[in-house]
Every structure is written in C-alpha cells, then in structure tokens.
Amino acid sequence: MSEKIKFTIDGKECEGQTGQLIVDAAADNGVYIPVLCHWRDVVPAGSCRICTVKVNGRFMAACTTPIEDACSVENNTPELQDIRKAIVEMLFVEGNHFCPACEKSGDCDLQALGYRYQMMVPRFPYAFERRELDAESPKIFLEKNRCIFCKRCIRMIKDEQGRSYFGFKGRGKHLEIALDKKLAENMSEELAMEAMKICPVGAILRKEVGFATPIGERKYDNVPIGSDIENLQK
Amino acid sequence: MAQKVTIEPVTRVEGHGKVTIQLDDNNNVEQTRLHIVEFRGFERFVQGRPYWEAPVLVQRLCGICPVSHHLAAAKALDVIVGAGTGEGLSPTGEKMRRLMHYGQMFQSHALHFFHLSSPDFLLGYDADPAIRNVIGVALKFPELATQGVLMRKFGQEVIAVTAGKKIHGTGAIPGGINKNLTIKERDALLKDDPTLNADQMIQWAYDAVQLFKDYYMKNREFVDSFAFFPSNHLSLVRKDGAMDLYHGVMRAVDAQGNKILDDVDYQDYYKHIEEEVKNWSYMKFPYMKHIGKEKGWYRVGPLARLNTADFIPTPKAQEEFEAFKAHTNGKPNNYCLHTHWARLIELLHSAEVIKDLLEDPDLQKDDLVVKGEKTNEGVGLIEAPRGTLFHHYKINENDQITMANLIVSTTNNNEPMNQSVNFVAKNMMNGQKEITEPMKNAVEIAIRAYDPCLSCATHALGKMPLDIKLTDSKGNTIDHYRS
Numbered sequence: 001m002s003e004k005i006k007f008t009i010d011g012k013e014c015e016g017q018t019g020q021l022i023v024d025a026a027a028d029n030g031v032y033i034p035v036l037c038h039w040r041d042v043v044p045a046g047s048c049r050i051c052t053v054k055v056n057g058r059f060m061a062a063c064t065t066p067i068e069d070a071c072s073v074e075n076n077t078p079e080l081q082d083i084r085k086a087i088v089e090m091l092f093v094e095g096n097h098f099c100p101a102c103e104k105s106g107d108c109d110l111q112a113l114g115y116r117y118q119m120m121v122p123r124f125p126y127a128f129e130r131r132e133l134d135a136e137s138p139k140i141f142l143e144k145n146r147c148i149f150c151k152r153c154i155r156m157i158k159d160e161q162g163r164s165y166f167g168f169k170g171r172g173k174h175l176e177i178a179l180d181k182k183l184a185e186n187m188s189e190e191l192a193m194e195a196m197k198i199c200p201v202g203a204i205l206r207k208e209v210g211f212a213t214p215i216g217e218r219k220y221d222n223v224p225i226g227s228d229i230e231n232l233q234k
Numbered sequence: 235m236a237q238k239v240t241i242e243p244v245t246r247v248e249g250h251g252k253v254t255i256q257l258d259d260n261n262n263v264e265q266t267r268l269h270i271v272e273f274r275g276f277e278r279f280v281q282g283r284p285y286w287e288a289p290v291l292v293q294r295l296c297g298i299c300p301v302s303h304h305l306a307a308a309k310a311l312d313v314i315v316g317a318g319t320g321e322g323l324s325p326t327g328e329k330m331r332r333l334m335h336y337g338q339m340f341q342s343h344a345l346h347f348f349h350l351s352s353p354d355f356l357l358g359y360d361a362d363p364a365i366r367n368v369i370g371v372a373l374k375f376p377e378l379a380t381q382g383v384l385m386r387k388f389g390q391e392v393i394a395v396t397a398g399k400k401i402h403g404t405g406a407i408p409g410g411i412n413k414n415l416t417i418k419e420r421d422a423l424l425k426d427d428p429t430l431n432a433d434q435m436i437q438w439a440y441d442a443v444q445l446f447k448d449y450y451m452k453n454r455e456f457v458d459s460f461a462f463f464p465s466n467h468l469s470l471v472r473k474d475g476a477m478d479l480y481h482g483v484m485r486a487v488d489a490q491g492n493k494i495l496d497d498v499d500y501q502d503y504y505k506h507i508e509e510e511v512k513n514w515s516y517m518k519f520p521y522m523k524h525i526g527k528e529k530g531w532y533r534v535g536p537l538a539r540l541n542t543a544d545f546i547p548t549p550k551a552q553e554e555f556e557a558f559k560a561h562t563n564g565k566p567n568n569y570c571l572h573t574h575w576a577r578l579i580e581l582l583h584s585a586e587v588i589k590d591l592l593e594d595p596d597l598q599k600d601d602l603v604v605k606g607e608k609t610n611e612g613v614g615l616i617e618a619p620r621g622t623l624f625h626h627y628k629i630n631e632n633d634q635i636t637m638a639n640l641i642v643s644t645t646n647n648n649e650p651m652n653q654s655v656n657f658v659a660k661n662m663m664n665g666q667k668e669i670t671e672p673m674k675n676a677v678e679i680a681i682r683a684y685d686p687c688l689s690c691a692t693h694a695l696g697k698m699p700l701d702i703k704l705t706d707s708k709g710n711t712i713d714h715y716r717s
Contacts, residue, residue, distance in 0.1 A: 103286075
C-alpha cells in the first residue's frame with residue numbers, strides 16, 4: 001500500500017505517494033514538467049528526456065524516477081530550461097518538421113514546446129534525413145519525417161490480443177516507425193483516431209480528417225502547453 | 235551603336251522579374267522581353283503528400299493572394315471527394331468560401347491600387363522616384379492613403395473570420411469549410427465599427443472608381459494610347475453570363491467580342507488550354523489550343539473579366555460596368571491601363587458581395603461538409619485577383635497526390651505582359667538618344683497594370699523588384715538599370 005510522502009520542487013512543499021513518478025506527482029501539485037514520450041498510467045519509456053530534472057543534485061528523467069521521501073527536485077531552473085530547449089531543437093533538426101502545412105499544427109506537443117521555450121532558430125545543423133511515407137494503410141497515413149521515437153503508439157495502440165499496431169524498424173540512424181500492415185487493415189475508427197491523438201507530433205495521421213478543426217479552436221491556439229497543470233493551483 | 239536596356243528589378247510588383255530591351259543601330263527597339271527569373275517547384279514537391287493537405291500547402295506559394303490557391307485547390311479536391319464540381323457543397327460551405335474569396339479580392343485590389351499603382355497616377359509617372367511610392371502618396375494625399383490601408387485591413391479581417399487567420403489560414407477543406415460565421419464575427423464586419431464596416435467599404439470603393447475616372451478624363455490621351463493592343467480575353471463567368479469570381483464556366487472572347495470559348499466545364503480545361511515553354515523565362519506561355527500558339531494567347535484578370543461577362547450582379551458595380559462598356563460601345567476593351575478601372579469596379583463589386591453575404595443567414599448554419607463517391611482526379615478553377623487560376627490534381631489509391639498542375643493568373647498573362655512592354659518600349663524609346671528613368675518607369679507601369687504576382691507564377695525567394703537591361707546588336711550590355 002502506498003504511503004503519503006513529502007518532497008520539494010524548486011523549494012515548493014509538495015505531497016505525493018510512494019512509488020509515484022516525479023512527473024505525475026509534480027502534476028498533482030500543479031507543477032508542470034514537460035513530456036513528449038510520457039503518458040500517465042502507461043509503462044514509461046524514458047525516451048525523449050525532455051522531462052529531465054535534478055533530484056538531490058543529479059540529472060534524472062522525471063518520467064521514470066519515483067519520488068522519494070524528502071527528496072529535493074529542481075525543475076524550473078535556467079540550466080534545465082536550456083537543456084530542454086536544446087532537446088526540442090535537436091528533435092526539430094533530426095526530423096523534417098514543416099509546421100506551416102502540417103495538419104497537427106496547433107495540436108502538436110513538439111511545436112507547443114518550441115513556443116514555450118521560445119525556440120527561434122535551432123542551434124544545431126539540420127539533418128534533412130530522407131524518410132519514406134507510408135500511406136498504404138486504409139486509415140492511417142504514417143508521416144515518418146515527423147516521428148520523434150517516443151514509442152507512445154507502440155506502447156498504447158494495441159489490438160484485443162495485446163499486439164502493437166506500431167513498431168520500430170532498423171537501428172541507429174536508420175531507425176524508423178512502422179505500421180503492421182496486416183493488423184492495420186482491420187484497425188477500428190476509434191483506435192485510428194486515438195493513435196492520431198496520442199502522437200505528440202504529426203507522424204500518425206487519420207486519413208481524410210485533416211484541418212477539420214478551425215484555427216482558434218486547436219489545443220494550443222489560446223493557451224500554452226502545460227497551462228492545464230499550472231492552473232490547477234490557481 | 236546598338237544597345238540593350240535592362241530594367242532590373244521591376245518595382246512595385248509582387249515578385250522578381252527583369253525586362254530586356256534590345257535596340258538596333260539606330261536606337262530603335264527591336265525586341266522587348268519580360269523575364270521571370272524565379273523558380274517554382276510546387277508541382278513537384280506536393281507529389282506524395284496526402285491530398286487533403288494540398289489547400290494548405292500550395293497556398294504557401296504566395297503571401298499576397300494565398301486564398302486563391304487555397305480555394306482553387308479545395309475546389310479541385312471537392313471533385314476528388316465526390317462533392318461535385320462546384321455546385322455540390324452545402325450553402326454554408328459554398329457561401330463561407332465565397333466570403334473568404336471576395337474578402338481577399340477586396341484586400342488584394344485595394345493593395346494594388348492604393349499601394350502599388352496609385353503613385354503613378356497621383357504623383358505622375360515621371361515624378362521623382364524617391365517620392366513616387368506609397369509614402370509619397372501618404373504625404374500628399376493622407377486621407378486616401380488611410381482609406382487604402384483600412385480597405386486592405388477590412389478585406390484581411392474578412393479572410394480571418396473565414397479562414398482562421400489573415401494569411402495562410404485553413405478554412406476550406408475538401409468538400410466544404412471547417413467553420414461557419416458567428417454572429418459576433420458577422421456584426422464586427424457589418425456594423426460594430428463605424429469606420430470599418432461593409433457600407434463604408436462600398437462607399438470608399440465607389441469613390442476609388444470615381445477617382446480613376448477623374449484621372450482618366452484629365453489624361454485620356456495618355457491612358458488610351460498606352461499599350462493599346464487587341465487580344466483575346468478569358469475568364470470564368472456564371473452560367474447566365476454574370477461576373478462570378480468564385481465559380482462558373484470558362485468563356486473567352488476575341489478582340490471584337492466574338493465568343494471563341496463558351497460554357498466550357500473547367501474539368502475539361504486541358505482540352506482547350508496548352509502551355510508553351512520558352513528558354514528565356516521560367517514562366518510558361520499558355521494559349522488556346524484550337525487557335526494555336528501564335529494567336530491563341532489571351533489576357534486574364536479584371537480587364538478580361540469585364541470583357542467576358544455580360545453583366546455584374548450587384549447594382550453599384552453594374553452601373554459602373556455599363557459606363558465602362560459604353561466607352562468601347564459594348565465591345566471588348568483592349569486598353570491596357572483601363573485594367574485599373576476594371577479592377578476598381580471589381581473592388582466595388584467585391585464590397586457589395588461581402589455585404590450581401592454577411593447578411594445571409596446561411597452563414598450561421600452547421601452543415602459544413604459534403605462528401606460522396608471518391609474519384610482520383612479533380613480540377614479547380616477560380617478567378618483570383620490577377621485572373622483565372624487553374625489547379626489540377628491526381629491521386630493514387632493511397633490518397634497521395636501523384637500529379638499537380640498549376641496555371642496561375644500571371645502565367646496566363648505572360649504573353650500580354652510581353653506585348654505591353656514591347657509596345658511601351660517602342661513608343662517611348664524608339665530613336666531616343668538617352669533612356670531616361672521615366673521611360674523605364676513607363677515600361678514598369680505597363681507591367682503593373684496586370685498586377686502580376688511573379689512569385690506565384692514561378693515562386694519567389696528573396697527580394698521583389700525588376701531590372702531593365704540595354705544591350706547592343708551583338709548582345710553586349712550597355713546599360714543596366716535596377717530600381
């Protein structure tokens with residue numbers, strides 16, 4: 001049975017449960033720690049590292065590290081903010097992200113973090129990797145240029161037998177997201193929409209629904225990413 | 235000694251171009267060419283993209299009239315998603331798109347007249363280039379300049395409430411639109427602001443037409459003798475012959491007014507229009523197939539639209555249309571500078587249409603999208619501010635675009651613009667010992683009449699302007715003028 005424990009984030013007194021991940025405990029206390037790969041109650045992947053915090057002086061991923069009693073977490077410091085901004089920049093240059101014509105624009109977590117960290121121009125050179133598109137599935141258009149390898153789809157979009165529709169193919173520089181064509185043939189409408197929703201970028205697109213939400217009503221049109229959590233305490 | 239004049243870059247046009255004027259040993263103009271030196275790769279890089287992305291992607295061709303590309307692509311995709319070839323949309327879908335389009339027509343025409351062209355009329359084509367610009371107009375005619383700015387703003391606001399934002403919105407989607415017009419948005423444009431509302435726009439647009447007419451009466455000889463040459467004219471018209479800038483059938487008339495193309499479904503445009511490539515310009519030369527390359531070229535844009543349409547379906551613009559037609563006894567008008575007059579009549583028409591649409595309760599309904607049986611090919615035509623715009627797409631069984639063809643308005647006007655610069659160069663420069671700045675500006679005035687969007691026609695990277703180059707009979711550059 002979990003017990004209540006106390007800890008601090010940037011000096012703020014917080015309360016959580018034993019075994020609870022730092023990122024979730026922080027959210028419950030109205031503190032936003034950015035995430036791209038994490039999804040509450042789904043087995044953590046720790047793949048994007050955007051949630052990097054310092055726990056008792058050491059760099060840790062907040063999405064894979066449980067809180068400990070009386071631990072001290074640093075979150076909103078210039079050093080960590082710059083690291084996070086650098087990660088966002090690296091993700092932008094590693095793929096091919098052209099927001100102006102992307103239907104996820106306004107709903108995209110990566111774009112929203114770019115705005116949150118005031119990214120103007122990436123400090124790293126663009127890789128311009130050439131990745132093929134996969135449009136063969138009846139419901140899903142897989143835009144591999146935009147994948148940030150968060151594994152959300154692999155961990156969350158599964159059939160009734162627990163088989164993942166999505167998986168990784170290749171290694172290292174050639175790693176790419178792939179869709180099981182056979183399974184995808186019978187993918188339900190709900191699951192296809194769910195896959196598009198949980199993708200933090202515009203890599204997984206439900207075919208033929210793009211741009212249906214008008215500008216002004218998209219997720220991040222009026223509030224920056226993280227506002228829902230930060231407003232908890234207001 | 236024979237020489238070649240180069241005007242580079244051409245100023246106060248959208249995009250980057252240059253003019254070369256070849257003179258012979260007696261300083262007579264042998265040949266004049268408008269070169270478009272930018273490259274546009276959109277047809278190639280939309281290949282492989284999902285079809286529903288096209289209206290948002292291709293509008294990035296330009297920041298001046300992206301709505302035209304947005305809507306032309308959406309119209310082509312309406313066909314692909316089985317929503318019909320123009321008449322199949324829901325009333326809300328169709329009228330919201332119309333509102334967006336007339337809003338953009340209004341802002342673009344206001345921008346062109348007040349910001350780009352009016353310095354030539356209000357300050358004189360031979361005025362000091364340092365003041366012959368929008369700032370010069372603002373200093374000498376502050377009220378008029380303010381109206382120009384506010385008219386453009388109004389048009390942009392119309393676009394914002396229909397497309398989501400003023401530039402590069404997402405309103406039109408295959409089969410319809412993604413939003414309707416709220417009462418609040420409607421009232422903001424119709425009556426909330428006493429200085430910026432539809433009635434005020436109609437009045438200012440009307441005043442602008444009168445302004446041009448006054449100028450014309452005082453400078454009739456210059457205007458009528460400037461780049462006058464016969465040509466064919468092509469545009470969309472409504473089935474009943476009315477001016478319709480959003481949808482219709484293709485019609486073309488020759489210089490005498492004979493219909494040489496009529497009631498043509500634009501899905502079949504490729505049976506009637508072909509493009510020729512010339513090695514000195516990135517911009518192609520379209521012509522009507524059944525007439526041939528030599529004589530089949532045509533004008534598009536405001537002048538052409540007033541020549542092809544039988545009437546304008548709004549009262550004030552119709553009154554001005556009648557006066558315009560009376561000038562040529564009902565025959566097609568082939569005076570290049572009358573394009574400005576025609577453009578301002580369209581500005582007035584657009585303001586009237588905007589008001590009518592804003593008062594239409596269909597815009598508050600919720601039936602936004604229509605879809606039917608999917609096909610793999612669609613064509614969308616629209617009357618963009620600068621003329622007829624063609625978008626043609628094919629898709630594969632995976633919903634990816636496999637072919638795109640865009641014939642933009644300025645491309646349609648390629649040969650007429652070349653004819654115009656040649657006409658003006660010959661008239662102004664033949665036998666002259668010295669090529670003066672006003673002479674060069676006259677060449678630019680001829681180009682400006684078409685309000686060319688050189689960035690759309692090819693695709694711009696970098697600054698806008700134009701160049702004039704003067705070379706001798708051996709091809710050596712004698713003079714190179716960059717404005």
